[in-house]
Amino acid sequence: MAPAIELRGITKRFPGVVANERVDLTVDEGEIHAICGENGAGKSTLMKILYGMQSADEGTMKIFGDEVHFTSPTDAIALGIGMVHQHFMLADQLTVLENVILGAEPTKSLGRIDFDKAHEHLKHVGDAYGLDVHPGDLVEDLEVGERQRVEIIKVLYRGAKVLILDEPTAVLVPQEVEELFRNIRELKAAGSTILFIDHKLDEVLEIADTITVLRQGRTVATVKPNKVSARDLAELMVGSELPTPATTESTVTDEVALDVVAVSVVDDERVVVEDVSFQVHKGEVVGIAGVEGNGQSELVDAIIGTRAVSAGKIVLLGVDVAPTSVRDRRERGLAYIPQDRHREGLLLPAPLWENAALGHQTRPPYSKGFWIDREGARKQTELIRKEFDVRTPGVDVPAHALSGGNQQKLIVGREMTSNPAVLVAEHPTRGIDVGAQAAVWEDIKAARAAGLATLLVSADLEELIGLSDTIVVMLRGRVTATVDPATVTPRDLGAYMTGAAEAGAA
Amino acid sequence: MKFALGRRMLLTMAAPVTAILFALVTSSIVLLASGSNPVAAFGDMVGHASKLETMVDIFNRATPLFIAGIAAAIGFRMNLFNIGVEGQYLLAGLVAAHVGSLFLLPPVIHFMFIMIVAMTVGGAYAGFAGVLKVTRGVNEVISTIMLNAIAISGLVAYLIRVWQAGDAIQGGVGRVGTTPIPESGLLPNLNGLLEIVTREVRQGKELTGMLIVAILVGVGYQVLVNRTRFGFDLRASGINPFAAQVGGVAPKRMVVIAMILSGAVAGLVGLPEVNSLGFFAANPIQGLGFTGIAVALLGRNHTAGIFVSALIFAFLDISSGVLQFTGAASREIVVIMQGVIILAAVVAYEVARRAREREEARAAAAALVEAPA
Numbered sequence: 001m002a003p004a005i006e007l008r009g010i011t012k013r014f015p016g017v018v019a020n021e022r023v024d025l026t027v028d029e030g031e032i033h034a035i036c037g038e039n040g041a042g043k044s045t046l047m048k049i050l051y052g053m054q055s056a057d058e059g060t061m062k063i064f065g066d067e068v069h070f071t072s073p074t075d076a077i078a079l080g081i082g083m084v085h086q087h088f089m090l091a092d093q094l095t096v097l098e099n100v101i102l103g104a105e106p107t108k109s110l111g112r113i114d115f116d117k118a119h120e121h122l123k124h125v126g127d128a129y130g131l132d133v134h135p136g137d138l139v140e141d142l143e144v145g146e147r148q149r150v151e152i153i154k155v156l157y158r159g160a161k162v163l164i165l166d167e168p169t170a171v172l173v174p175q176e177v178e179e180l181f182r183n184i185r186e187l188k189a190a191g192s193t194i195l196f197i198d199h200k201l202d203e204v205l206e207i208a209d210t211i212t213v214l215r216q217g218r219t220v221a222t223v224k225p226n227k228v229s230a231r232d233l234a235e236l237m238v239g240s241e242l243p244t245p246a247t248t249e250s251t252v253t254d255e256v257a258l259d260v261v262a263v264s265v266v267d268d269e270r271v272v273v274e275d276v277s278f279q280v281h282k283g284e285v286v287g288i289a290g291v292e293g294n295g296q297s298e299l300v301d302a303i304i305g306t307r308a309v310s311a312g313k314i315v316l317l318g319v320d321v322a323p324t325s326v327r328d329r330r331e332r333g334l335a336y337i338p339q340d341r342h343r344e345g346l347l348l349p350a351p352l353w354e355n356a357a358l359g360h361q362t363r364p365p366y367s368k369g370f371w372i373d374r375e376g377a378r379k380q381t382e383l384i385r386k387e388f389d390v391r392t393p394g395v396d397v398p399a400h401a402l403s404g405g406n407q408q409k410l411i412v413g414r415e416m417t418s419n420p421a422v423l424v425a426e427h428p429t430r431g432i433d434v435g436a437q438a439a440v441w442e443d444i445k446a447a448r449a450a451g452l453a454t455l456l457v458s459a460d461l462e463e464l465i466g467l468s469d470t471i472v473v474m475l476r477g478r479v480t481a482t483v484d485p486a487t488v489t490p491r492d493l494g495a496y497m498t499g500a501a502e503a504g505a506a
Numbered sequence: 507m508k509f510a511l512g513r514r515m516l517l518t519m520a521a522p523v524t525a526i527l528f529a530l531v532t533s534s535i536v537l538l539a540s541g542s543n544p545v546a547a548f549g550d551m552v553g554h555a556s557k558l559e560t561m562v563d564i565f566n567r568a569t570p571l572f573i574a575g576i577a578a579a580i581g582f583r584m585n586l587f588n589i590g591v592e593g594q595y596l597l598a599g600l601v602a603a604h605v606g607s608l609f610l611l612p613p614v615i616h617f618m619f620i621m622i623v624a625m626t627v628g629g630a631y632a633g634f635a636g637v638l639k640v641t642r643g644v645n646e647v648i649s650t651i652m653l654n655a656i657a658i659s660g661l662v663a664y665l666i667r668v669w670q671a672g673d674a675i676q677g678g679v680g681r682v683g684t685t686p687i688p689e690s691g692l693l694p695n696l697n698g699l700l701e702i703v704t705r706e707v708r709q710g711k712e713l714t715g716m717l718i719v720a721i722l723v724g725v726g727y728q729v730l731v732n733r734t735r736f737g738f739d740l741r742a743s744g745i746n747p748f749a750a751q752v753g754g755v756a757p758k759r760m761v762v763i764a765m766i767l768s769g770a771v772a773g774l775v776g777l778p779e780v781n782s783l784g785f786f787a788a789n790p791i792q793g794l795g796f797t798g799i800a801v802a803l804l805g806r807n808h809t810a811g812i813f814v815s816a817l818i819f820a821f822l823d824i825s826s827g828v829l830q831f832t833g834a835a836s837r838e839i840v841v842i843m844q845g846v847i848i849l850a851a852v853v854a855y856e857v858a859r860r861a862r863e864r865e866e867a868r869a870a871a872a873a874l875v876e877a878p879a
Contacts, residue, residue: 306751327754336752344752347745349863354738359753361738372738393870400863401870 002065004029004162004193005050010059012045019045020056021217027162027210029064032184032194034204036237037214043197046214047164050195051083052076063162082160084151086167086431087342090139097122097135100154125156128190143293145176152183163187165196167431169203176291181207201230201237213237237434251283252469256315257453258303258422263312263322265298265477272298274477275312280422280453285444287468287485288457291497295477296457297339300426303455304336305329317421330359335420337411339427339457341404345411348400352392353381355399356414363418380417388413389439405436412443423447426457441467461490475499513865521858522804522811525850526818533843537835547835554828555821558704562711566782568813568820569720570595570775570791574798575816576727577772579807581646583731584744584764590632590650591772592795593657598628599776600662600684603786604669607685616691620780621719624773631657632769633762640758646765658792666788683785693719693781716778723771728809740764772798800844804851819844 005027012020020042027033037043048054050061052070061068063079070076073083090099097115100122106114122135133149142150148168155163169177184194184207198204204211205225213220213236220236258280265273273295280286290296301307303314305326314322321329330336336359338344346355357366357377365376381395388409392402399407408428415423425444429437444467448454458464464471465485473481473496481496534544554560574591581588602624611619635653638644671685693715697707707713731737742750743760751757775794780786801819805811822840829837 304752325754325756326751327756330754338749338752343746344748346749347742350741350745354742357738358742358749361735361742362754367735367738370736371734372732374733397870398863398866401866 002062003027004031004064005195006062006065007046007050008060008062010046010049010056010061012042012049012054012056019217020049022059023214023217023219025212025219026222027193027195029193030188030191031209032188032196032207034208034211035195035197035214036201036204036211036233041214041237042217043214044166045217047083047166047195047197050076051081051164077158077160080159080161081164082155082158082162083164084148084155084166084168088147088151090147090150092138092140094139095135096133096137096139096142096150099139099150100135100157102154104158122153122157125153128186143297145292156187161191162193162195165194167197169198169200177203201233204233205230250469251449251451253282253284253451255282256280257282257317258455259313259315260299260303261313261315263299263302263314264310265295265302265307266310267298267307271310272477273302276474276477276479277312278472278479278482280455282421282451282453283448284469285448285454285456285467287464287471288455288474289461289464289471289493289497290474292459294474294497296474297426298477299474300424300455300457303424304334327362330418331362333419333421335359335415335418335423337415337423337425337428339430341407341411346399346407349398351396351398352385352390352402352410353377353395355410356381356384356395358414360414360418384410384413384417387417388443405432408432409436409439412440416443416447420452423452423454424457425454427459428456429458429460429463461493465490465493473497517858517862517865518806521854522806522815522851524854525804525847528850528854529843529846532846533839536842537839540836542835542839544835546832547829547839550828550832550834551821551825555825558707559709559711560824562700562707562713563824564817564820565717566712566714566778567824568816569714569717570778570794571797571801571819572720572813572816573716573723573771574775574794575801575805575812576723576809577768577775577795578799578802579805579812580727580731580740580764580768580771582744582802582807584740584760585747586761586764586768587647588632588635588650588765588768588772589647589799590635590653590657590769590795591775591798592793593650593654594628594631594769594772595775595795596662596790596792597631597657598624598773599780599790600665600669600786601627602773602777603687603780604665604684606687606691607785610688611690613690616688617693620687620691621774621777624777625770626773628773629766629770632772633766636762636765639765640761646761654795666786670788671785683783683787683790686784687780692784695782712782714778714782716774716781719774719777723774724809724813727771736763797844800848803848806855818847 003026005025007023007025010020010023023042023046025046035043035046045054049056052073052075055070063081068075068079091102094102097118101113101118106117106121108114119135126133133146133153139147139150152163152165168180187194205228208225210222211225211228211233212222213233215237256279260276260278263273263276264271276299278286288296288299298307302309305321305324309322312322313320316329316332316334319332321332342348347358353374354377357372360366361372365373365380367373368376378395384390385392385395390402390409390413391406399410402410412428428444429440432440441463444454444456456464456467465488468485471483471485471488471493472479473483473493475497480499483493483496537544537547555564574595577591578588602620605623606616606620609616609619631653632650635646635649638649639646666684669684670682695712696715696717697713700707700713731740739750739755739760742753743755743757747757772795775798776786776790779791797819801812801815804815804818805813822843826837826840829835829839
């Protein structure tokens, strides 16, 4: 039997860069094949070529034995290849069902959309793969994890036989990852071929039948998971040991920087955050653990000021800021690293120095009174570039030209250099490579040692346990446990997060 | 870096030039198909436009188009579509002309007063749409279209009767309108300035003094948007409202302010006509607001671009008048051209934007390979 995918000698050059150099990849039908490698290793380019978004300069591509030349994703979809992107491609204003059928609408006479049929088909797909979604929900109301599920269903709905998943676990907690893996195994049992990109080696070893490692655009090795250890894989990927998030000694002071007092948040008459209280001291990192959709992001919104609290106080350096604006809070020393840097963190078409100014545009060195201080802003951005190792040819380059890791380093840099008292970091290392991740961890550790109070929300439990001095667990909008990261394991934490640790609960 | 800048400029210029060439070709085909000679028609237009008197007319038309373009651009900069420039300028011009005729003030102050009234009326009227958007979630496209209807066929049509001066005034038949504004409320024409560099302007043509106001508005817009904190907030909201909000920009407040500002500038669009007639005509020039939206689109919301595109639209409008006399073609051909220019410009700008983004990403990647950090 011919392999599902066979790539031979794929080479893709961009001016000055070779993204892929003679890459070989063989994926057998019905297997789960993982692609590992740091950001910049050429995984994304390879997947884009396979999905028809870009064409290779050299090399051949065979799908189920037939040589193909894709000119657009439409060609790939026609041959049963589907892709779930890391940055979701969903229309926020449409419902789950509408998003799923978008571009592949079943029609009745006169070209009317047959919603009944679509509904039935969606239910069928959802049931078959155990993916639970509400067809009528608006996508803008969904959490990241739920959006991902919609993306997967969207691809399955189009009859994909080969699924490409771009870092699907980055947004999930262990229990959800297990569910995803169960789904992937079911897909495999049903005859589908899965190609997935991942940084997390333990996950790769658990799920994959075959692993291909890319480094600097080349295929380094193709291995079986039972023949290698995580350490072997890490060395293949980066050529050195993986960094760890763990902090050393405690720098916690007894000065409270952020005091969240009995905060509740109501969204659409639904209580999403209920009576939450905790304190963050100077020099302390407080982690918030929770399965996505349990009120963490609403709580963060309330602290930042983009969402009103229905009850409670948010005391920032002794002042209740609950009734004030985002700008007021920022001027008082609140810094924020948003969970989705493209959506909430950056002005993609604008130059880096304007991106650095965003959120700090009312203060020097970015402005002088009424005026924007272009010189000051450029100098400050230059400083951020040096201190936070933002790899860019200059500060006038638009933000979209940078890689994800460098975009994130810019955001971390601009927040850290604004002399903040409290930092709220929401998934600060999501979707960035190992090197950038280590840099962000180092920055947070250094700021902690310098007396910064940090509130860390993360789905990466190792990161949460490693960086935090205290971990608060949220479940269904309430704080259900406070645990000591020194003694808790990711598995125990996962149990608290899903409510399994409370006897008889959930 | 210099080379890259040159390429960027080239890419930026390529789009509108392509759009205009495409419009020329399309309209030539239309002319040929309808039995006219495109070379003769365009020749007549260019020949007519090269006369000094026609040029004065073109600048007099470009002035309100430019102001309307700036008004639309203020909205565009934060993704607000102010379709209501039309209604705002007609209402503002009428009220300002009427109020201006009621007082006698010292020269410069009197004119400033009329301008302030016009801007206040335009701003307040556009502000409605802003308030509706942030309080009731009404899309500003819908509300400004409806407000246009209310302003043009409602308020202006009614008030012009109420405020109409007793009899035909000044130039006689067809020159009806509000009570004339005293001399102190009008700007002098710029013929004196123009004649320094050219010959005497004949046929009673007058280059509008509002050209100076328009230039000030254009410079003010460019400075406000690019150099001030307010402009930064405005652009940030336009590029990414979520990031802007997280960055401390109050989105609702910005919507209202941007609409008011857009409307205030729109309020000035009717003043060149008021200024040249001395009153608000019962049948004022209409459509400047809608054309202004097109002008802003072609001009990429940039002062210099809007200026050039206002001149292009004014040239088409004015120079096509000659076709009625020469009979080379129907003057409606310019309407086709204007439409095609806009359609082609939208497509060309998008193509250019994508090309530029790719180029920038490659340039950034290449620069890093050459000099690894």
